[in-house]
Amino acid sequence: MNKTDALIIGAxxxxxxxxxxxxxxxxNCEIVDNLDKIGGQCIELYPDKPIYDIPAVPECTGGELxxxxxxxxxxxxxxxHLSERVDEVKKEGDNWIxxxxxxxxxxxxxxxxxxxxxxxxxxxxxVKECExxxxxxxxxxxxxxxxxxxxxxxxxxxxxxxLDWAVELSKNSKVNLVHRRDDFRGAQATVDKVHELAKxxxxxxxxxxxxxxxxxxxxxxxxxxxxxxxxxxxxxTDYALGFFGLIMQLGPxxxxxxxIDKKTIEVDTEKFETNQKGIYAVGDICSYPGKLxxxxxxxxxxxxxARACFKLARPNEKYRFxxxxxxxxxxxxxxxxxD
Amino acid sequence: MFSHTCPIFLYNYITIMAKITYVTSDNxxxxxxxxxxxxxxxxxxxxxxxxxxxxxxGGMACATCxxxxxxxxxxxxxxxxxxxxxxxxxxxxxxxxSRLSCQIIISDELDGLTVSIPSKQS
Numbered sequence: 001m002n003k004t005d006a007l008i009i010g011a012x013x014x015x016x017x018x019x020x021x022x023x024x025x026x027x028n029c030e031i032v033d034n035l036d037k038i039g040g041q042c043i044e045l046y047p048d049k050p051i052y053d054i055p056a057v058p059e060c061t062g063g064e065l066x067x068x069x070x071x072x073x074x075x076x077x078x079x080x081h082l083s084e085r086v087d088e089v090k091k092e093g094d095n096w097i098x099x100x101x102x103x104x105x106x107x108x109x110x111x112x113x114x115x116x117x118x119x120x121x122x123x124x125x126x127v128k129e130c131e132x133x134x135x136x137x138x139x140x141x142x143x144x145x146x147x148x149x150x151x152x153x154x155x156x157x158x159x160x161x162x163l164d165w166a167v168e169l170s171k172n173s174k175v176n177l178v179h180r181r182d183d184f185r186g187a188q189a190t191v192d193k194v195h196e197l198a199k200x201x202x203x204x205x206x207x208x209x210x211x212x213x214x215x216x217x218x219x220x221x222x223x224x225x226x227x228x229x230x231x232x233x234x235x236x237t238d239y240a241l242g243f244f245g246l247i248m249q250l251g252p253x254x255x256x257x258x259x260i261d262k263k264t265i266e267v268d269t270e271k272f273e274t275n276q277k278g279i280y281a282v283g284d285i286c287s288y289p290g291k292l293x294x295x296x297x298x299x300x301x302x303x304x305x306a307r308a309c310f311k312l313a314r315p316n317e318k319y320r321f322x323x324x325x326x327x328x329x330x331x332x333x334x335x336x337x338x339d
Numbered sequence: 340m341f342s343h344t345c346p347i348f349l350y351n352y353i354t355i356m357a358k359i360t361y362v363t364s365d366n367x368x369x370x371x372x373x374x375x376x377x378x379x380x381x382x383x384x385x386x387x388x389x390x391x392x393x394x395x396x397g398g399m400a401c402a403t404c405x406x407x408x409x410x411x412x413x414x415x416x417x418x419x420x421x422x423x424x425x426x427x428x429x430x431x432x433x434x435x436x437s438r439l440s441c442q443i444i445i446s447d448e449l450d451g452l453t454v455s456i457p458s459k460q461s
Binding site: 041045117180248 | 400428435
């Protein structure tokens with residue numbers, strides 16, 4: 001059991017700055033995120049897109065913003081739990097007991113949800129029957145590529161993941177690559193490689209096709225793919241791999257007894273606390289009259305939620321407001337020299 | 340209050356709004372007036388029309404405001420910019436007439452536009 005003053009769910013910009021604010025006022029915190037990297041939407045959706053409305057930063061990309069925030073919290077050695085999704089939040093006395101899908105548990109008086117639009121999950125095949133084969137022969141990520149050796153693998157998608165795996169698996173497996181149009185959006189070198197392998201018969205390329213149905217009993221047997229002219233082809237296959245990127249899902253947050261409206265959590269504007277004492281929501285996931293879904297709003301919300309956490313984490317102490325320019329205590333925490 | 344009598348107000352009213360029809364996957368028809376300059380996505384969100392999630396808020400970064408544009412309208416809409424087709428790869432059941440509704444900006448020319456919303460966004 002990890003004991004901490006505050007647990008932050010979400011390692012996007014708001015979660016990172018909230019951590020900074022907590023550590024600055026002398027509280028411990030840990031961060032959980034379902035992605036395998038720090039940065040949230042900034043990294044997953046627009047790492048290279050410029051942002052123009054971060055105060056005092058005329059222009060930066062999602063990736064640069066994330067790196068700067070990581071640098072800003074470097075002095076604090078904050079513990080991250082990546083590739084973990086918080087599944088359960090339960091009250092126990094004055095604390096919340098938080099469990100992740102990997103079985104990590106936390107005991108904390110404060111939970112700060114900085115979850116954006118929810119956790120990132122792979123987009124799935126639209127064909128409903130795929131659920132029956134999911135995690136067995138219908139996969140959305142690859143953990144162990146050796147299972148495909150000597151098998152037929154049908155890969156769907158047109159981005160880097162789909163193309164990289166098509167190239168890699170074509171060495172030891174029979175690979176079909178199916179994509180809804182002729183253009184691929186992966187790196188040009190990989191696209192060229194795929195076309196080369198297709199020419200040599202190492203990859204069977206089906207463009208302008210999408211999955212229309214899937215067949216099999218206990219084992220996956222074949223997949224039907226259909227093009228815009230409704231022509232159907234049947235592909236015998238052992239595995240179907242879908243690489244359609246990630247989608248944000250509110251997921252288990254919906255079950256924690258919070259007031260949720262249109263995928264956002266209602267909070268007050270003093271502490272950014274939800275209807276549950278000690279659970280706060282900041283950033284894109286919170287809602288209140290006048291809410292703006294901007295990164296700068298998330299920073300403000302996190303700073304106030306952090307102060308609210310102090311009361312529950314240190315019930316016998318009084319919080320004293322200090323400036324980073326003048327406080328010796330804060331400078332010690334940051335590891336910088338005082339004048 | 341002057342709009343009935345004052346031609347200037349009437350003129351503004353006519354030119355700045357367009358009628359947009361959203362057909363949901365259960366064939367419910369929602370026709371609303373949306374201000375010129377807004378996007379078809381914003382028109383749906385502001386009028387509580389179900390089925391448009393718009394998770395990224397209009398940044399062409401998520402494909403959860405996917406719509407099908409009725410054939411007679413498809414060619415009248417400004418063509419896709421770079422990146423929209425890439426995002427549509429990830430949409431739920433994309434078709435030839437798929438668009439991201441956050442990329443369709445409403446103007447006089449689109450008055451009467453009809454779009455259909457897929458059964459799911461993800």
